[in-house]
Structures are given as C-alpha cells and as structure tokens.
Amino acid sequence: MLSTEYRKRLEFICSRIAQGEEVKLDDMVWCQKLAKANRSALEMLSRARREALNPGDDFYNALNLGSPDPQDHKVGFDTADEIVDWFRQEKTDDWRQRD
Numbered sequence: 524m525l526s527t528e529y530r531k532r533l534e535f536i537c538s539r540i541a542q543g544e545e546v547k548l549d550d551m552v553w554c555q556k557l558a559k560a561n562r563s564a565l566e567m568l569s570r571a572r573r574e575a576l577n578p579g580d581d582f583y584n585a586l587n588l589g590s591p592d593p594q595d596h597k598v599g600f601d602t603a604d605e606i607v608d609w610f611r612q613e614k615t616d617d618w619r620q621r622d
Contacts, residue, residue: 533564537571
C-alpha cells in the first residue's frame with residue numbers, strides 16, 4: 524500500500540506522463556523504482572504511459588492490458604523456447620502481498 528505522500532507524487536507524475544508533458548529524470552527514476560516494488564504503482568504508471576500513446580481511446584486505456592510500449596509487443600515466434608519465455612510471468616518483488 525502506498526503512503527498518501529507517495530500516491531500524490533505518483534499521481535502528479537503520471538498525469539504529466541499521460542498529457543505528454545515533460546517529466547524530470549529524477550521523478551522518472553523514482554517512479555520506475557516504486558513501480559518495481561509496488562504493483563499498484565506499476566499499474567498507475569502503465570496506465571499513464573498507455574494514455575500518452577493512445578489519447579482519446581478510453582476503451583483500450585480502461586482495459587489496461589499488456590505493455591504500453593509498442594517495442595515490447597511480440598509479433599511472432601521463431602522457436603519453442605521463445606513461446607515458453609513469453610508465457611512466463613514476470614512477478615514484482617511484492618507478488619506475495621495483496622494490493
């Protein structure tokens with residue numbers, strides 16, 4: 524669970540990301556570290572990035588599915604090992620905790 528101070532700071536940064544405004548490097552580093560440690564922060568950051576890439580697409584943005592970065596999207600597989608790797612779930616450090 525995020526403290527009120529962390530949540531407000533993260534909401535401010537995410538709103539700037541979603542609107543396509545400039546965000547300080549220190550703030551982005553802080554967000555990314557927080558997102559690695561907390562699933563709620565990761566979802567907020569992903570949603571902001573998705574809104575920045577797809578402005579006005581409320582349905583798609585509300586689904587909050589997959590990676591918002593188009594470079595992370597998989598188009599095809601060359602080997603069976605790539606398929607296995609794709610289906611493995613990357614869990615954050617707090618995967619045992621409830622959000």
